[in-house]
Amino acid sequence: MLTRIDLRSAVPTPAELRTTLPRAQVDVDAVLHHVRPIVDAVRERGADAALEYTERFDGVRPAAVRVPAAELDRALAELDPAVRAALEESIERARRVHADQRRTDTTTRVVPGGTVTEKWVPVARVGLYVPGGLAVYPSSVVMNVVPAQTAGVESLVVCSPAQAEFGGLPHPAIMAAAALLGVTEVWAVGGAHGVALLAYGGTDTDGAALDPVDMVTGPGNIYVTAAKRLLRGLIGIDSEAGPTEIAVLADAGADPAHVATDLISQAEHDPLAASVLVTDSVELADAVDAELAVRVKATKHSERIATALSGPQSGCVLVSSVDDGLRVVDAYAAEHLEIQTADAAAVAARVRNAGAVFVGPWSPVSLGDYCAGSNHVLPTGGCARHSSGLSVQTFLRGIHVVEYTEDALRAVAGHVVALATAEDLPAHGEAVTARFEDRS
Incomplete structure (x- = not known):
């Protein structure tokens, strides 16, 4: 199922690796001409335009952009107790990790009578985008809201597509997660028009103001990404997120069932998701293929997963050694990188490029998606070579205060x-x- 790329005969240069390794091809420029008129319409007509596009693309027109507080309370009250307990655990762990990311102001005495203070100030108002496509992501509410709140952002709005199934409201799990985190402002609008409304603001159907934001964070589809690109400058953005990706660096000692299920878990997100195995063991590669052949057929979203695993963005890369494998995964710069080798911690310590690194057989990516405490909003498409995932720092600005x-x-x-x-x-x-x- 996984296409094999054999690099054992020679070690490619970094430039060759960038063109050889599998990668999802997402051309944001190709959709800009579709997105630009949407952004322009929202700039000119505000919420009216956004609601018209919601009706066109989502098949429902909400009564208003802003979700009533009673609906947020109801969603939380009706949330499955097991899901609520899991979200509460996820929130607690994320808060623990992100609390240690807080910055403190520092003052440097350059000369007698001359100081420079670096002062950390949170962004005033942030729009947190939560997708609503092939899957439901209450976990993304947690991953966006927790670092923003920890940074001290005073005004937050969660923006998620209206769902026809739920009467024009976002998915109840999204609303419940927002309520659980104390977020009182949720907008039932998504896509490029949702991002544009966050950037320009407007007036809701009841005459209430929809205040524009200073920054938009959170992943979305290619149209959301295109809107973020067009609006960057008017607003800050975290990144231009592409399809999710996992790379697993494994040797002969890795459990093929662990490797296969982890590759499947990320392929489950999207037909364009990338799952890449890098190994110096042909025997492991064969065993993983055998596991995939059985497990993909048995899982719920088998068609989507099979499309992702057999696509050009996924594959198995054969290398001569773990050292060569490290060079490959550093060139690939995966959003999620698992190390399943002997002495995995020592190997992981040598990794330079990854959004997040998962060390050893008991640290699967799905743990990071939900309950590790780490953030799952991470750089994709090789951007981990120069960018970081979402953190408290994303929402802070360093201001130099000079006094002589x-x-x-x-x-x-x-x-x-x-x-x-x-x-x-x-x-x-x-x-x-x-x-x-x-x-x-």
């Missing part, structure tokens, strides 16, 4: 003038020297 006394400025004035002159910006120097002119 007269003597401290006088002591450095000559250097400021010299650099201003070198850059042919004399007024910069004069802004300093003017402060010391004798104007008596």
